[in-house]
Structure formats: structure tokens, C-alpha cells
Amino acid sequence: MTPDDFDENVAYARQHFEEGLIRARFKEVEAGWEGPVPRATGTTRVLINLPPRFPFVPPRVEPVDHDAVPWSWHREPDGGLCLVAEDDHEGLWWAEAPAFLAHVTAWFDQADNGWRGDRPDLDLDRYFQQSADHRLYLYGDLRPYLGHFVRFSPSNNNTMRIGPGTSPKKPRTRNKHRFGYVADLGELDAPPRTWADISARLASSADLDRKIRRHSITAVVLLYRRGTHEGVILLDVAPTKEAGTAVTRLRSAADTEIARTIxxxxxxxxxxxxxxxxxxxxxxxxxxxxxxxxxxxxxxxxxxxxxxxxxxxxxxxxxxxxxxxxxxxxxxxxxxxxxxxxxxxxxxxxxxxxxxxxxxxxxxxxxxxxxxxxxxxxxxxxxxxxxxxxxxxxxxxxxxxxxxxxxxxxxxxxxxxxLPPSATSTDTETPPLLEAGxxxxxxxxxxxxxxxxxxxxxxxxxxxxxxxxxxxxxxxxxxxxxxxxxxx
Missing domain, CATH: 3.40.50.720 (NAD(P)-binding Rossmann-like Domain)
Incomplete structure (x- = not known):
């Protein structure tokens, strides 16, 4: 296959999908393809976009009215529908418009039923932008630190390791350590997306907010649960000029026996x-x-x-x-x-x-x-x-x-x-390799x-x-x- 053949096949896949949308009463608008999706409680209008890498990545879908369905773990950070799990990329099944639209209908039906039997993925990280700090933050058993201040110290290979510590009374802009706090968000029915969402769930939020504004605390470790599963996210926090708190996620990983054997x-x-x-x-x-x-x-x-x-x-x-x-x-x-x-x-x-x-x-x-x-x-x-x-x-x-x-x-x-004796190779015998000693x-x-x-x-x-x-x-x-x- 030549590069021209490849481009032709990709163009055909896009055209074929768009023709399927037209048959389903979708119309092309400036923002993509808008049309109806039937569901048990009525019809919801959605906007479908085909990304540049289609059909190798699935189409993106969002409700025209973002409040048409409640926020849940099955919404992307920008409000789009989370339709395809990472372990469901076999066969590019979404390249056929009828199959894809049926999948969108099933998504709405499950949303109407409260996502019964939902798989509790621990993917809170994807609801926050990546921090400019690209170091890897490592933590062990967090239970001794829960409700306490901690210190992250530099370690090998651009990593930061957790340990006990109190936040400094005065911020130190050149301090090689980072000071943080460990809190428990509890059971999460929907993913928080802002510091306001997080702060509303923390009993110690007022004191924490003060320390963030003073730059005494620059990292927050949050435990959370989905069903019987426990997750952890590390956030980079900084005050803003508008008296709010900017939140991005730090790259983090558990350094525990369970993590090393799972x-x-x-x-x-x-x-x-x-x-x-x-x-x-x-x-x-x-x-x-x-x-x-x-x-x-x-x-x-x-x-x-x-x-x-x-x-x-x-x-x-x-x-x-x-x-x-x-x-x-x-x-x-x-x-x-x-x-x-x-x-x-x-x-x-x-x-x-x-x-x-x-x-x-x-x-x-x-x-x-x-x-x-x-x-x-x-x-x-x-x-x-x-x-x-x-x-x-x-x-x-x-x-x-x-x-x-x-x-x-x-x-x-x-x-x-x-077992029977092994057969000896009948290939031409290779001259023996010899080494001194x-x-x-x-x-x-x-x-x-x-x-x-x-x-x-x-x-x-x-x-x-x-x-x-x-x-x-x-x-x-x-x-x-x-x-x-x-x-x-």
C-alpha cells in the first residue's frame, strides 16, 4: 500500500461514516455534526466530531445541552461523553455510524439508570490538567499521614518521596522540598473538577485555603473511593489573583508492596x-x-x-x-x-x-x-x-x-x-566455539x-x-x- 492508498482509505472511512450520520438525520454545522439520539426518556440532540485521526480514534460526542445528563465519571473533563474505554479499541467498531450511534443510545440509557454495575475505574487524574512540575511523586502507606502535613523531598531519577513534616511558617521560594497535606475525599459519586469541588468536601478546607494562599502548602494528597476500590491523586495547588486556587495534577505513583506485586x-x-x-x-x-x-x-x-x-x-x-x-x-x-x-x-x-x-x-x-x-x-x-x-x-x-x-x-x-528422548538436530554441524581457559x-x-x-x-x-x-x-x-x- 502506498501513502496515497492509505490517505484514500482514511478519506473513504470518514465519508462512509458521515453518510451514515446523514441517514440518521444528522446535519453538518460549523461545530461538527448535530442530530438526535433516541433514548428511553425521549430524544437528546448531540454534536459529533470526527477527530483528525479518525478512524483510528473514535468520534467525540457531547450533548448540545450539557445539562441534558448529570455530571458523572462517564463524562470527559470538557463535558463530552466517555464512550470508549482504553481496553475496548479492538476492531475499530466505531467506524460504522449505525453501531456507533447505538452505542451512544446505550450510554444515555445507562446514564438514566444511574450506571448500575458500573466498573469503578480510579481515573480521577484525567479530570485535571498536568502540572508543569514533571517530577514523579512517590508515596507509601498514606494512612499514618491522613489529616496531617507532609514533606516531599528530592530523590533519585527526578522523583520526590513523601515523609512527615510540617509546613513552614514562612514560604521559601527556593526550598528544594515541597510541603503538602493528606486528606480523604471519601466516596465519590461524580469526579470533582475544581478546587471548589474539593474544598467543599474537606472539613479542614478553611485552614488549608489559608496555607495555600500563603504558599505554605503547594501540594495536596487526596484519597478517594469508588465502590470498594481506593484511589489517590496528588494535586499541585497555587493561589490565583482572583482569590481562588489553581489546581493541576502531579505525576504520582504508589511505592508499596501491593503496587510492586499487583x-x-x-x-x-x-x-x-x-x-x-x-x-x-x-x-x-x-x-x-x-x-x-x-x-x-x-x-x-x-x-x-x-x-x-x-x-x-x-x-x-x-x-x-x-x-x-x-x-x-x-x-x-x-x-x-x-x-x-x-x-x-x-x-x-x-x-x-x-x-x-x-x-x-x-x-x-x-x-x-x-x-x-x-x-x-x-x-x-x-x-x-x-x-x-x-x-x-x-x-x-x-x-x-x-x-x-x-x-x-x-x-x-x-x-x-x-517424555521421549529429544531428537538430535540434523542441520550441518557448526564448528565448535572455543575459549581460552x-x-x-x-x-x-x-x-x-x-x-x-x-x-x-x-x-x-x-x-x-x-x-x-x-x-x-x-x-x-x-x-x-x-x-x-x-x-x-
């Missing part, structure tokens, strides 16, 4: 107390450990006697600052750096497993042992020990220079048969194969930990890699 997946609460040992923290084992921790597992034992070499960094989780560290210690350092709550929950064992007594101890004291050594002797020792104890381990390895990954449940669950050739397995194999291993590990295994014996998978060029 995206870990629905299994995270079940995994919190799980104990997993990872035998082998090389490339594959390091990414398995990282993904397990990100998924909610809080208790890890990392077992490896090897050290990080410069060449390991291509495929390994850790960076150059860990060269020379034992691999288990390097992986722990990386995980704790990215999640401080893991500091006391990761154990490292800086030697390889060699005795049955050690293996038995780990198998009995952990909910799952994952073998990522790709070492036949270690795999055999773990397998036989698990079989003896009547439990199961997970063993993962990359084979055929990264063309295949293999994940075995050992022994298989129930009476399932073990290494007694065996270096595997040319690419980094993306390591990460894909680690993700698959973690899926199986999580299934075993929550007693919903993906497969009783595991899986093998052949990765489709670009064809190799012959070495000249």
Missing part, C-alpha cells in the same frame, strides 16, 4: 509462601529465578558453585558489575536490587550438589526443586532422590545449540510415561532461546506449585531459528 499475575497470592530451590544459576537458571520472583515466589534457594565470567554476560541475567562473583550470589544481588523485600528470603549455596544427603534435605524442605544445570550426573542424582522420596522435581535444559528446550517432570506425575566447546545458544525456555519452565513450575500441572511429564519444544550461514 502485576505479578493472579497466582501471586498463592505463591507467596512457596519455597523453591534452583540448582544451577547459569543463564537458564538465572532467568528462571528472576521470573519466579516476579511471579510472586518469595522464598528461593539458589545453588551453584561457579563464578560469573565476562563471556557469561551475553546470556545471563546479571551485568558486568558481578564478574568474579559466585553465580548464586550474583543472582541474589540482582533480585534484591530490584525487590528489597526478597533480601531475607533468598538463601545461596555456593557449591554444587554432590551428596544424596544434601539432595534429600533440599527436596524435603522445598515445595519444588528446579534443576537447570544441564548436567547429566546432577539430573540423575536429583531424579533418583525424588523417586526415592515419592516427590517430583522439574528439570530444564536447552539442547541442539538452542534449537530445542526440554522440560521434564521427574518422575512424571501419576502413571504418565516420561574452557575445557569444552562453548554453546552458541542465543539469548532469546534462554529466555523463552526459562518462561516455559516457570509456567510448569507454577503449575506444580499450585497443584494445576500443565502436563504430567513436561514438554519439549523446537524453536524456529534463522537459517545458519556456513563458515568460510
Amino acid at each position: 502485576r505479578a499475575g493472579v497466582l501471586a497470592p498463592e505463591l507467596r509462601e512457596s519455597k523453591v530451590a534452583i540448582v544451577g544459576t547459569g543463564a537458564l537458571g538465572s532467568f528462571i529465578a528472576d521470573t519466579l520472583a516476579r511471579s510472586g515466589v518469595r522464598h528461593l534457594t539458589l545453588i551453584d558453585g561457579d563464578v560469573v565470567m565476562p563471556g557469561n554476560l551475553v546470556r545471563h541475567l546479571v551485568g558486568p558489575e558481578t564478574v568474579g562473583l559466585l553465580k548464586a550470589e550474583a543472582v541474589k544481588q540482582h533480585l534484591v536490587k530490584h525487590n528489597r523485600t526478597l533480601a531475607n528470603n533468598i538463601t545461596t549455596i555456593n557449591h554444587a550438589l554432590t551428596s544424596a544427603a544434601d539432595v534429600f534435605d533440599h527436596l524435603q524442605s522445598h515445595d519444588l526443586v528446579v534443576n537447570a544445570t544441564a548436567d547429566f550426573a546432577t539430573t540423575a542424582l536429583l531424579h533418583l532422590s525424588a523417586q526415592t522420596l515419592g516427590i517430583h522435581i522439574l528439570s530444564a535444559a536447552l539442547q541442539n545449540d538452542g534449537r530445542t528446550y526440554r522440560i521434564d517432570v521427574l518422575p512424571p506425575l501419576g502413571n504418565a510415561a516420561p 574452557c575445557g569444552s566447546p562453548i554453546s552458541p545458544t542465543p539469548p532469546h532461546a534462554v529466555i523463552e525456555a526459562a518462561a516455559a519452565t516457570v509456567r510448569h513450575a507454577l503449575g506444580l506449585l499450585v497443584n494445576r500441572p500443565l502436563h504430567p511429564a513436561g514438554e519439549t519444544h523446537n524453536l524456529h531459528l534463522p537459517p545458519e550461514k556456513s563458515h568460510q
Whole structure:
């Protein structure tokens, strides 16, 4: 498709939609397309505008009479109808005028019924303009600060962190800190849009207004609720010449354990107390450990006697600052750096497993042992020990220079048969890669194969930990890699 073809398709989509509006008795006026929308209580006239990026963004709709429907969470800050949620952009369904107008009718019907069963999105931020202060304001548990003054202090990466503090008696224009106040707006049936809306809900508004006028307070932290959900917004406040208060929103985020784990997946609460040992923290084992921790597992034992070499960094989780560290210690350092709550929950064992007594101890004291050594002797020792104890381990390895990954449940669950032996690649054999100081050739397995194999291993590990295994014996998978060029 050429650029001219693209422009032609966009122009056709716009014309096609406008023709649909004409058939629905809309007329083009200076401000857009005006026409009737039927609803259960009668007919409402609306104004429809097609934005320049239509059909890739939906049309904008507002009532001709802005008081035709009450203000609600389903109105845009300028009074337009909030018709399309961010998670409803599939298929560009709004490009067809009849479907779009039916959606507008449904919006009015829901408004007439008080938005029963409404999804309580915590999107109060969108009703205020962005502040000129583009720093990120971070806060933790706000309950100790509720009804109190606080101080925001500069931190790393252009962030400001909350802490206790009282507002200064005299404003300091060059103060690197910002002073604020934490208040609770309670349950919000409709979004406030001005400081007057907010002030009317606060018992301490008179004192707060005085401090804002004196520039003693320049930020306000507001808690609010929609249904059972709690939200927070940070506002930049400043007095105006008209004796009012200008309000814009500050970029803010929660820095709490909940905020750091809410995206870990629905299994995270079940995994919190799980104990997993990872035998082998090389490339594959390091990414398995990282993904397990990100998924909610809080208790890890990392077992490896090897050290990080410069060449390991291509495929390994850790960076150059860990060269020379034992691999288990390097992986722990990386995980704790990215999640401080893991500091006391990761154990490292800086030697390889060699005795049955050690293996038995780990198998009995952990909910799952994952073998990522790709070492036949270690795999055999773990397998036989698990079989003896009547439990199961997970063993993962990359084979055929990264063309295949293999994940075995050992022994298989129930009476399932073990996976068949993996096929050896029939591609032209690549000359071995050798490195000074290494007694065996270096595997040319690419980094993306390591990460894909680690993700698959973690899926199986999580299934075993929550007693919903993906497969009783595991899986093998052949990765489709670009064809190799012959070495000249």
C-alpha cells in the first residue's frame, strides 16, 4: 500500500461514516455534526466530531445541552461523553455510524439508570490538567499521614518521596522540598473538577485555603473511593489573583508492596509462601529465578558453585558489575536490587550438589526443586532422590545449540510415561566455539532461546506449585531459528 492508498482509505472511512450520520438525520454545522439520539426518556440532540485521526480514534460526542445528563465519571473533563474505554479499541467498531450511534443510545440509557454495575475505574487524574512540575511523586502507606502535613523531598531519577513534616511558617521560594497535606475525599459519586469541588468536601478546607494562599502548602494528597476500590491523586495547588486556587495534577505513583506485586499475575497470592530451590544459576537458571520472583515466589534457594565470567554476560541475567562473583550470589544481588523485600528470603549455596544427603534435605524442605544445570550426573542424582522420596522435581535444559528446550517432570506425575528422548538436530554441524581457559566447546545458544525456555519452565513450575500441572511429564519444544550461514 502506498501513502496515497492509505490517505484514500482514511478519506473513504470518514465519508462512509458521515453518510451514515446523514441517514440518521444528522446535519453538518460549523461545530461538527448535530442530530438526535433516541433514548428511553425521549430524544437528546448531540454534536459529533470526527477527530483528525479518525478512524483510528473514535468520534467525540457531547450533548448540545450539557445539562441534558448529570455530571458523572462517564463524562470527559470538557463535558463530552466517555464512550470508549482504553481496553475496548479492538476492531475499530466505531467506524460504522449505525453501531456507533447505538452505542451512544446505550450510554444515555445507562446514564438514566444511574450506571448500575458500573466498573469503578480510579481515573480521577484525567479530570485535571498536568502540572508543569514533571517530577514523579512517590508515596507509601498514606494512612499514618491522613489529616496531617507532609514533606516531599528530592530523590533519585527526578522523583520526590513523601515523609512527615510540617509546613513552614514562612514560604521559601527556593526550598528544594515541597510541603503538602493528606486528606480523604471519601466516596465519590461524580469526579470533582475544581478546587471548589474539593474544598467543599474537606472539613479542614478553611485552614488549608489559608496555607495555600500563603504558599505554605503547594501540594495536596487526596484519597478517594469508588465502590470498594481506593484511589489517590496528588494535586499541585497555587493561589490565583482572583482569590481562588489553581489546581493541576502531579505525576504520582504508589511505592508499596501491593503496587510492586499487583502485576505479578493472579497466582501471586498463592505463591507467596512457596519455597523453591534452583540448582544451577547459569543463564537458564538465572532467568528462571528472576521470573519466579516476579511471579510472586518469595522464598528461593539458589545453588551453584561457579563464578560469573565476562563471556557469561551475553546470556545471563546479571551485568558486568558481578564478574568474579559466585553465580548464586550474583543472582541474589540482582533480585534484591530490584525487590528489597526478597533480601531475607533468598538463601545461596555456593557449591554444587554432590551428596544424596544434601539432595534429600533440599527436596524435603522445598515445595519444588528446579534443576537447570544441564548436567547429566546432577539430573540423575536429583531424579533418583525424588523417586526415592515419592516427590517430583522439574528439570530444564536447552539442547541442539538452542534449537530445542526440554522440560521434564521427574518422575512424571501419576502413571504418565516420561517424555521421549529429544531428537538430535540434523542441520550441518557448526564448528565448535572455543575459549581460552574452557575445557569444552562453548554453546552458541542465543539469548532469546534462554529466555523463552526459562518462561516455559516457570509456567510448569507454577503449575506444580499450585497443584494445576500443565502436563504430567513436561514438554519439549523446537524453536524456529534463522537459517545458519556456513563458515568460510
